[in-house]
Amino acid sequence: MDLTQRKLTKEEWESLEVPLPEKEMKILKMIHDSFTNVNFVSNDSISLNTYMKVLSDFELYNYHFYKLYFMKYINEIIKKFKLKMVFDIKKKKIKKLKKADEFRIKNLQKKIKDVKNIIYEYILLDVCILFLKSSDNEKSKWYYTIKRLLQNNVVNINMYIIEFINTLLDLYKNKMEKLKHILVKNAEVYIEKNVYLSKYCNLELYEHQKKIFTISKNENPKCILYQAPTGTGKTLSPIGLKNKYKIIFVCAAKHVGLQLAKACISMEIPIAIAFGCRDVGDIRLHYYAAKEIVRNRRSGGIFRVDNSVGDKVEIIISDIQSYLYSMRYMQAFNENKDILWYWDEPTITLDYEQHEFHEILKNNWQKNEIPNVILSSATLPDKDKILPMVYGFKNKFKKCEVYEVKSYDCKKTISLIDANGHVIMPHIIANNNKKKLKTFSKYINNNKTLLRHVDVKELSKFIYFVNKHDLIKDVYKIDNYFETVESIDIISIKLYYLKIIKSIKEMPDKLWLKYKNNFKKEYTSNIKITTSDSYTLTDGPTIFLAENVENLALFYLKASNIPKEELLKLIKIIEENEVYRKELDKVVFEEKERQDKISDKKTDKDNKMDSKEYQKLEEFDRKVSMLKSKIKPIQLKSRYIPNTKQHIAANLNINIMNSIDKHRVERCFKSEIDDEIVEEIMLLDVRDEWKILLLMGIGVFVEHKSKQYRDIMKKLAQEQKLYLILASSDYIYGTNYQFCHGYLGKDLENMTQEKMMQAFGRVGRKNNQLEYTIRIRDNHIIEKLYSEDEEKLEIDNMNDLFG
Template identity: 45%
Template sequence: MDLSQQKLSGEEWDALERPVSKEEQRILEMIHDGYDNINILFNDTQSLINFIKISENSDMHHEYFYEKYFKKDMDALKKKYLVGIFPEKKKKKIKLLKRRELIRISNVDKKIDSMHKQIVEFVLLSILKQFLKCNKKSPDDKNTYYSYYTLGQILKYEIRNINPYVAELIHTVLGHFKSQIKKEQLIKYAFELIEQNKDVHKYRDTKLYEHQKRLMTLCKVPGPKLYLYQAPTGMGKTLTPIGLVSPHDSDADRIKKNLNEKIMESSILLSQMDPDKAESINNKINKLKDELKSIPKKRRIIFVCAAKHIGLQLAKSCIALNIKIAVAFGCQDPAGIRLHYFAAKDVVKNRRTGGIFRVDNSVGDNVQIIISDIQSYLPAMRYMLAFNAPDELTWYWDEPTITLDYPEHKYHEILRKNWQENLIPNIILSSATLPKQEDIAPCIQSFVSKFNARNVDSVLSHDCAKTIPILDTNGFAILPHLVYEDFSNLKKSIKHIKNYQTLLRHFDLKEVTRFIMYVNKHVDLTDRYKINSYFEEIAEINVISIKQYYLKLLLALKDNYSKVYEHFQKKRSAVYESTINLTTSDAYTLTDGPTIYMAQDVEKIGKFCLKLASIPAAVLDVIMKAIYSNDLLRQEIGIIDRELATMDNVEESSKKKGSDKNRSQKTKKLSRNTPTDMETKKKDLQRQMDGLRGNLVKIELDKEFVPNTLDHLKKYYKSEWLGRSFTSDIPESAVEKIMLLDVEPIWKVLLLMGIGVFTKHTSRDYVAIMKDLAQNQQLYLIIASTDYIYGTNYQFCHGYIGKDLKDLTQEKLIQALGRIGRMDTKKEYSIRLRFKGFIDTLFMPSTNKVEVNNMNRLFV
């Protein structure tokens, strides 16, 4: 794996200053405030009072709005569907609102009519009407259950100022019909009701993940600590340090500094005094120490990551919150560490502009988080220890198992040295895949012995609110009951999956519920395994509980498993008939967002994609000739460009020398050209370069060869998929830049098809452009080598795992799967395996625990 580290470029520093979106800013602020309030949340769903912006939230306002906006519709529903359920209530006399409030309401009255889909009370009444209508017509219908489930979920959310009359009506209706709601039907429709429920996702609370809450709570425990922090990819692990760092408090720092100085002065005085007269000084020192202890300890973070852009993403988030950061990339010693301007304490300002001209990077008192690569950890640690006590620091190590899947690697010695020379007593190992505590006992024992630690724990998350199904080489969904014919193998697999429940997110919920419904109907189960007994309350039914029930149900089928297995083999159908022709007839299956194809031999897959496209030889010949012609022109343009740059340097040097009154005669004759001659020559060269640029051929590819464009879909009779199937959207400026780069022609042709390649290119410019296109989701497909399994943080909806990756360890394969499905839950995802053996790698216990062996070898 390529872990070459380089210092930040000027462009990378500038990119850190780009503002984040308002939504992202709100989430970052929530995480930052979460340490002191782990139950923090927000919900921006509009209630009517919030929309009108009435400052008060009194019964008087709710009653007025009920009478004016909701009563008519609510009475109509009661009369049509709910006769006899609601007792008659005495009509209350409505108190009049203040005149200014009535004016405000009349001003927004017309807007309210057009905002029914945004104001939650109107939304709830609309869904309630749908439920009552569907329930009357067909009580067991999917729409009946969808609306019932949705109403219950929205009312659980922390939406401010919902009208109590509307809420009371819905609570009463839900309670009245609860006995009619069948748990079997809820599970049968779980995919639509729970996983794909757009209304539930739209109005839900935004809050910390449970794993973030638990880690923040554990970090409050005093004393040295080692936590194994494991959660699925895309679940906010790399942003958690924002919640662990304490706010910058310059007053507390100043008080602490003064107290330490006083303690030192008193100690010196004490050493010079007669012991018989020292009692008052001792009392003073003890009082100062107590005062010092009363000041809350700082919480500072050393964040270590192998993938540079992961660190940069955290840095950008920190800057958005005014968290003071330092960066340590490619450092041999602390002198290589650089401060962001927010963290700078000693600066030299530009007299003319007032801006910061120079920063003293050796003064890191203000640094709250330092972001480091693997090889720079020890310099970063020593730097932070110069300004903080060891127990005020936490080493937050992102993806610590990188390179540990190799028996030997050049970075292993760096990892060993980092662990052995570490002086920080608080460590968090963060990854989607970490060994169990019992598997790395020697590693843990080395930490416990070194720091006399008692706090060792694991923070695990098995969140699977969204399903990212895995398909085999034939397009069939993969689940244990569809794969293992022998019950003993099935049992072994279930035991393994229970230990690694993160795999549940890859269990296709539709297939799981199909299995559950069949077994409950056709197998004679003991009562405790039947749906109505297993789920005591409707509220217990969610995606994770359904999948855990599926595992228990499988183990209960010992005597009937053969029958069940045979049934599903006969009824099994492929999700897609074919998935490998990803640039032609199967491209339509790649929906909602970009796809990543991970392989060892990237060039082979690139050539395969080009071959599949079947671009006519004549068309390809024209494109190749144009690329070749442009390459020649590019070389000539490069020569002229360098000559112009040299002339600019000479001219600039000449101007500087000319302003020096004491310049020597030798300096005056630096150039044989007079300024006028040079200007003339520059104009001629510029004219030549413009002429050459004018001769560059614009290179385009017919749309029928660009996957999922209208012409392409028509060619394969899939026009109805237009808009759903994902296609590339590459700016012309990016195409022009790529065409002028010194890279293989095949990469240029693939770009025209919307395909980018991540591998060890000699062209850094190509890689930079690909990263921008990937970040902006403008590529249809990215082909990546295993170097990028840990290193990509981009958004992919679908992924292929190439057959030449068959030697991947279980942990690294799970990391590969984690590249897909990092977006919202409403999109469609899939992982497509190109090698059958990957199934056992995932679903069976691993005997090849290279990562475990290396941790026990290196971290001792």
């Protein structure tokens, strides 16, 4: 775990200035602006009125647009599908369009075909056609899709289109309401991975953000226990909270703080940075927060900042050791009641009985003077488990309220896979044991974050099986439980699943065996990830967590089946390059020493071509060029680089290819590492094995003496250039990179429940509906997921350190 408390480097400061993509900026602006109205909803989809920049007289334009662009299209739909309906708008006394507007609308006729695919009314009508021409089973998908699309907050949709679609849906309503079981049975395809629903969805706050913003508006001192799944915007919430408070954002992992800093700078929010501070004087202001500055006379750029003047600072981003300095700094310019301490992942290191951070954490908590605190973590203990800490805070700050904000967003599923390649499901683990099912149901109900790891495809099959064989009361049958089609979504289906496993009747052994025999493996094999199983790792990078990372890395290097002579050839080149690298380092070091000695004595004459100094510099450049030219380029054959075409051809024979999902093979993920990065890594002082693994697209995160290697690996991970990262379980706290797949190694059997959930949170952090899996290599730890852990070291430490 890289929790080293260091000041920002020049490169890290410069990286903060890189603008974020437009899509991310929209999200940040929405979070910021929604603080005053938490129910604010927007949608980027474009209606024809919006496209034509209509700002008033909507009834007038709706009528003319309908007559000109939609009426013929709708009449064709009615005729083609022989719909028993008449749809005609009554002729209204509508005033005439102005000449200029008539001209604009006629001009649109020339390019309407080119823009149809972005106009929301046409998108709605296209889905209506998909509905009408689909089979009876598929009709429920498109009926549901239309219903959801109509609920979106798209501005100024043509009223006549809405009227037509509602009339059409009414024709089929009775029939569709009787097909709710088809919708639930196919929920993965019809709902969860429905491209129309994800592509055209609204942009709004998560429910937990709405709650946190609402509670934070209370004037009394407050401690908010903020528990929400990873990847749902918790660390961006300060961007909204800063509308009311000056924020001290504290994080143990520098990378997390840097991402917030980058977001703030993109939003032009004045920030300060407090990393690796030994006193208040080490705090640095970003230029947006600088009040007292000295400018360069020639360029006009900022030459010097007075970091002691911080009254413009809205958010200060701090590491753990610098918290008290950050607090004093903010107190110098603000009253305590106007400051909020936002502590990200306060349980870091609390899964250890002893850790050097514990004393710092205790000291920060005891000496804290800020009455408004948010403790934010996906695995934060419930309030009733940390009462000594709660009472201690209440005693310190009179009239204080302690709130809990809990969320279980599970719009996307991150499936769990066991060591044998089966999807992990609570009812399968229970193995027809009714008592266990009730226990699992109760525990998941109290810890609903686990719902995101309940596979939709498998739960849909189980729900359908249970309904079909009358294993639940009538009141719990699909058609009775869900009142309308609109009441069905992924969350409601998962909650329904919990109800079923809690109330299911005793299942005869024969029937259970019948179900179990049809429970197929998701993967016949999934551990040979450098050879024949690499195709199962799709859409993005993979992280493999283990205790002994070094052994794991060497195992995969050996398992990659790179011929001995090929390895020896690579190692020989690396060793030869190493000789020249050391010589190069020596030349550069000696020149630096020489330059340091003469720096004060240099004159303008030394820059002339006939001077001795100029000649020495030329000689230095010649030596460097000569040594660099001797360093040979190093390449690994494509057949040994996972998921290249040559690698797949070499590792998947015809029999395997015929038995696997072709679509999965098409989406398999491979590394993209530039030659310049490879050359840079080859010149570093790290093990030869790590260099060869890098050529395969595999990064090894262990304790390296080379900081440069660590930094390059982090950069490659952030840019999703690596195919696979091998790291220890502590690495989970130091990253919020995007992974599509994760592995928990066999040697993690002592991992706490909370840390396991933190590990799960590394996967599927973005909003994309891709294929996400977490693959557990030791089946013994699976049952730990769904039952209360008797030993809660994190809870004991929280009460001990903060009570």
